[in-house]
Amino acid sequence: MKNLSLKIVTLALALACWSTNTLASDATTSVWKVSNGEDTVYIGGTIHILPISEFPLPDAFSTTYEKSDTIVLEAELPAPTDLAAQRKIMAAVAYEDGQxxxxxLSEETYGALNTYLSAFGATADQVASFKPGMVVSMLVAMEAQRNQLAGEGVDAYFNQLAKRDGKTRDYLETLDFQIQMMANMGEGExxxxxxxxLTTLPELKELLTQTIKAWRxxxxxxxxxxxxxxxxxxxxVSFNEVFTQRNAxxxxxxxxxxxxEDQEFILVGAGHLVGEGNVLKLLENKGYKIEQL
Incomplete structure (x- = not known):
């Protein structure tokens, strides 16, 4: 388990980032137009795990991409061959000094973790050197793969598309920030x-299926x-850092x-665009006009 491929590590990193608001909830896409007079940017909510069977994406994503000059992602996604990024991630999400x-964990929770991993031919001792954020992300990735629901997701898809088409790519935060966020996740709890x-993993297939449907x-x-x-x-405890602070x-x-002069298309996890203190609501409070496409 320590010799995870960067693809799995990167997927786990992406997974770390997954109250009703006043915006309409009866529209048909997860793309919004944000306007300041005649000037606009577009914001799309993404799913970080999306099986290939869910392609093509809703039309609003494709049409907005086509008319955009710049694609803005949460953070730069490291290439699968980027060994330096792999080492940086692994160093951040691993315990030090014999921790x-x-x-x-309680004996009960550690035993439950061991039982779950045994179905994959692994043990809790093999992942115990990792901090909880990394372990949880690996568990979700493994369960998604077992249910044939794994996929690189909307962010990775548009990242590759923009790279192919020569479109500018920009980022809201650094990879180092996201790595540290995963390293801190679950600390103290x-x-x-x-x-x-572990309790919700058996429901992952249904939960992910419902989430994808709601997103579409x-x-x-x-x-x-x-x-x-x-x-x-x-x-x-981690909610404030992962959602509230980052939204702001x-x-x-x-x-x-x-x-x-550029037309930007911002792509962030759909969870950042709903609920109390979401990005769209914060922009609306500042006077921007929000329209769901």
Whole structure:
């Protein structure tokens, strides 16, 4: 388990990032137009795991991409051959000085983790050198693969498309920031984080299927329940860092995209566009006009 490929590590990193608002929830897509007078940017909510069977994407994503000059992602996605990025990720998400996840978990939770991993021919001891955020992300990735639901997701798809088409790519935060966020996730609530995740893993297939359906339909209430509220229940301490703070941090970056000649298409996890304190609501509060396509 220590010799994970960068593809799996990168997927796990992406997974780390998954109240009704005043925006419409009866539209048919997860793409929004944000306007300041005649000046606009577009924001699309993404799914970080999307099986190949879910392609092609909803038309609004394709048409918005075609008319955009710049694609803005949460962070730069490292290439599968980027060994330096792999080493950086692994160093950040691993314990040091003899520490172990086993020391943070109850016997019951550690035993449940071992039982789950045994179905994959692995043991809890093999992942105990990793911090809880990495372990949870690996568990979700493994369960998705077992249910044939794994896929690189919408962000990776548009990243590759923009690279092929020579479109400018920009980012809301650095890879180093996302790596550190995963390293911090679940800190101080390790037992709860792992235990809650193990409890919900048997429901992952149904949950992911429902989430994808809600995302395709632009159903903000259901996305909020399946993504935001679920994360809040599993890791309330980490919720502020993963959602609330990042949403607020992104708003100035988005505002800076107005007033130029480029047409930007911003792509962030759908959970950042729903619920209390979401990016769209923060922009609406600042006077921007929000329209769901």
């Amino acid at each position: 172990s996840l086993k020391d943070e 390790e037992d709860r984080f792992i235990s809650e995740t 339909n632009g159903d903000t209430e259901e996305i909020n329940e399946y993504v935001v509220e679920k994360f809040k229940r599993e890791s309330p 941090n992104w708003v100035p970056h988005i505002e800076a995209m107005f007033g130029d």
